[in-house]
Amino acid sequence: MSAGRFRHTVAVDFDRVVHDYLHGYQDGSIYGDLVPGAVEALHALMRDFMVVIFTARLDVIGVASWIRSRTGISAVVEPLGERVRRWRPGEVLVTNRKVPALAYVDDRSVVFRAWLAALADVYALSDLACPGGAMNDQETGNAGLLEEIRRLCSEEDPASAVAAIREALGEPVKAPRSAKDLEIK
Structure with a gap:
């Protein structure tokens, strides 16, 4: 070879x-x-x-x-x-x-196919959703959380999706005003 x-x-x-x-x-x-x-x-x-x-x-x-x-x-x-x-x-x-x-x-990867799905995965695995930072949905203690967050990301606008995710997680909603606010500067 x-x-x-x-x-x-x-x-x-x-x-x-x-x-x-x-x-x-x-x-x-x-x-x-x-x-x-x-x-x-x-x-x-x-x-x-x-x-x-x-x-x-x-x-x-x-x-x-x-x-x-x-x-x-x-x-x-x-x-x-x-x-x-x-x-x-x-x-x-x-x-x-x-x-x-x-x-x-990679144990900490999020597969990127579209931004809304990526946002859902990042938030679902973050300390916002899982204190201590679970590595996968089974480690969250709430097996349906990842799917619920993905459902919330059916919003067409990333800013609305982030607001919906934070609201579902009980976090104060400090979502960007628009998708443009999510752009990397």
Whole structure:
């Protein structure tokens, strides 16, 4: 198998996807264990894709070392300021920048298809809906909350959707005056 065989890259988040992150960031050291199934999933992906492990951590060398020692998978570190275009089969690239990819496997992602649905998902998973920040609908303690918020986002105007969501969550309604107020400036 040659590196030219891979047409696509799949990016996999490190914390909570490969590394369990049970002890949090603390001093930046990697304290946890492997997420069950992570090694098998990485090997499966590596058969058909270039795999990137991405992290918000600054110490990508530490992440690569942890991956090598815990999984036996060779991990290449992207040098600061340089972009690695290809790596060998059987290796993963470790980086702390967003790379172009077919898919991102991430515990905190919201799939974007349209803004109203994305707003619903973000609010449903936020501390506004779930004190402590649930990671998915089952962790909210209210299994119907995500669907209720998605229903509220049937509004055509994002500002109206945000107002409806905040009202359903019992928050004071401080919605933008219009969709234009939601634009990033």
